[in-house]
Amino acid sequence: MAECHPVGFRWVMEAKRRGATIIHVDPRFTRTSAVADIHVPIRPGSDIAFLGALVNYIISNDLWFKEYVVNYTNAAALVSEDYKDTEDLDGLFSGWDHEKGQYDPSSWQYRGLDVTPAAGHREMFSGEPRAERGAIVSAEQHDYTLTDPLCVFQIIKRHYSRYTPEMVEEACGVPRELFEKVARALCENSGPERTGAFCYAVGWTQHSVGVQYIRTAAIVQLLLGNIGRPGGGIMALRGHASIQGSTDIPTLYNMLPGYLPMPKASYDTDLQKYIEYNESASGWWSEFPKYMVSLLKAWYGPAATLQNDWCYDYLPHITGDHSHMVTVAAMADALIQGYFVMGENPAVGSMNCALQRKGLRNLKWLVVRDFAPTETAEFWHNAPEVVSGQVRTEDIGTEVFFFPCAAHTEKDGSFTNTQRLLQWHHKAVEPPGDCRSELHFAWHLGRRLKELYRASSAPKDRAIRDLTWDYRSIGAIEEPDAEEVLAEIGGYTLGDKKSLSGYKELKNDGGTVCGCWIYCGCYKDGTNQAARRKPASEQSWVAPEWGWAWPANRRLLYNRASADPQGRPWSERKKYVWWDAGEKKWTGVDNPDFIVDRSPDYRPGPEAKGIDTLSGIDPFIMQAEGKAWLYDPNGLLDGPLPTHYEPEESVLKNPLYGQQCNPARMEWIRKENPYHKAWGDTDYPFIATTYRLTEHHTAGGMTRWVPWLCELQPEMFVEVSPELAALRGLENGGWATVSTVRGEIEARVLVTERMHSFVQQGRTLHTVGIPYHWSWIGRSTGDAANELTAFVADPNVSIEESKAFSVQIVAGRRSRKRRAAASGPLVDREVEGPERDQPEVREKPAGKHGLHAGKTELTEEA
Amino acid sequence: MAKNGWALRWPALKQLSTGDLAGLGESAMTERTRTLRPRVVEADKVVDSVCPFCGVGCGQKVYVKDGRIMDIEGDYDSPISQGCLCPKGSATMQLVTGTHRTMSVLYRRPYGRKWEKIPLDKAMDMVAERVKKARDETWEEQHEKGHPLRRTLGIAHLGGATLDNEENYLIKKLFTALGIVQVENQARI
């Protein structure tokens, strides 16, 4: 955090100054470790074993926050009698369907009930017709003594019972005393009087079990009562100015703005079905139709009427996974004609660069927008496979357009930072030359396309013809008015164009327009709320008048949990939101994340519907039953509980189960994407992990051209421990070549004790640390780490695994005829080896473009 | 200053005569240092902004003079950053004003070996035509089982995560209306 989010880290230092214990778990010793109270070097890829052991420690030492857990989580819920755990099936849960190659989650459900997963997971399973979901929440079966062997609490207890300090030693390479020190510190700093927080940078998600990493942290935090309370939580420290915004108003294939799912071809055939499959009968998602209708009104304006289902028919439908790597694999198979890349550099920042560039070579046209031509814009020139002669520039038929972009100082607009806070940046100067904002590009491209389709009467062209696209044009360059776009996102009433103050005002009768329901109110009172800048010194520590946080300017989500079931703060020290019995409403230092007049003693009757099903002790209002999920009865594709699986390419056999890897992971079996052995590959015996440096940003598009930063961090390097250096004859400052069967890179060697060697399962394991900012263009150049990585991903969100894989390292430079897996593996070799999967998991039906995943059928045609 | 001022200006004497023994106070000053001002006071306007790099969202002040950016500094009022910027944030000035920035549209013909400059409007027209062509050629109205698809898989998008919310919104709105579903972002990477 000190390296990648330095200014955010000043608050950690402030907490330390006030007595907080800082624990840093990271394979490397970094500037964060230098100031932490405890640094725990951990083997890359073993975090679930570590976190699962914390769960076990908390439960077996009886250190969990009982009143919180019993009232605010699903610990007491009873699970189906058909449920079988990974303890019973050597690493698999019940329900593996070996013909479909995926899980059937029905045996994971609550007893006698189907519930809807919360936001963010809805789009994965929503396809299954389950019209009555949530309707019978009140009939749910519970054991509040938490002793029934099939209640969630007992299932968790058993699931993690073998995650012991000894196992941590074996799986993570962390000495048990060190583990116990961490566990003690965490538990001593949790409870009514104290809270503990988890902060992670998104490298934590870049694993084939990435989602479950975060889930395990959530279980720990819920057991300790650290969610929805000040100083608690799990904070994703995201790496980009508006990466949270790009998820909320997604340029992501599976969602519409505000986490509404994209329609799925097989199920969501019309608006009624779409609503039926996606709304919940209970909890906040019962308001779903209002959000959807307001979005359709925002997009299709007067054309959207009750009679035509608000133009629902204009929306395209998805048929499975259309995520980044899936798309690039299709591109490499020449199935995609055109690609827009805006402010992104996949030829450096995405997995398996050689395969990325093969995709680009097989396009008809490519549009890249950036400050200067990146490696993605110039893949046809000086790319490794071009330099080596494997591919010739004059054979590459892709037409490339490079558009220079405007900087944030040359345009108005809002970023949503990592804590959901929208902050407006004002235009300071005009963009130079032909530099333009993406807003300008999208708007003018849309205007041209509307013109090209103006005369068309084809049904397929109605959506573009009816699209509302009249934004005010400003200045000589005809920049669309960004504030007007924000006003549409924030919502207004149709009749008098009065801006809405919050999502509770949205309607399903076409009377309101709102481009993103969770942002509703960001243009309240006709004022740009994101541009508010009341100095921190002039307001409370929560600073509610600086920018605007979604939803409803709430700074801390689920903050009802900061009070006890009766509505009183858990302690004076940790006071945040509470029930004011006199006023009969929730109040506090933040906007309460609850129905403001719902008394703590309210209990819904059997007839309750929608929001009325939420009781006064249901803080997690987005969940169908208002409780946080320790156990996920159906939301994830790889199981209801996080389980330790090894990375696709590991150096160790899974010490816990016969099942080596996540059974539902996404693999691409293609000749340009070969894998190493599951473990013990003697050709690639070392662990590799990639990371960022303070002075550079992602794939370098915003830093490798900036001399000040290049001076601070001038050259690509790899970090190795003195032991590994001795073993491989590497010299500090000398050259090394790091390779996988997919690519090879050279870099200067930094021999440093910051890298740790682990002794595990009787072997010494070494790690090579590889920053991933460089490639062949810019003012500071070097080889790209992602030449080494593979297409392999988490099944839930299709995020790649780049933080743990296996490599070889040798002293000296790579040959000038460097190799890349442009057309196949670097070396021909037998890859017979240990199996990654149990026999029943081995044969997954192949999807398209080499994809094998434990999920295709769930969203593909039923 | 008196006639014999040259002697009193001699640093050691000046220190002694003013009692500034550490030599860090008045005796270290000259006319020049006394009149020094931060560059930014000369700015015509100060514009509120946000650091464009990482997700922390540090506040920035952009100082403008004669229509050009003269400096970018941290914003002391921000409850997030209280005036601080890290090395990247501090280099924002060079990011937005540096000579690395390309100012014109570049075009590489199929099988071409070099970039050519082309006018912005022409490039926009060419891209619009290509979108229409690709979309019309690859349109899928229905699945073979009769389910509606109403989309094209012939076009894809990948966006960075330093784009503004408003930009992402228009991209998603336009591309969805065109039936483009392969719309992706750094947020998944």
Ligand code: SF4
């Ligand atoms: S100044 Fe540094 S820490 Fe702050 S937002 Fe910018 S990159 Fe992040």
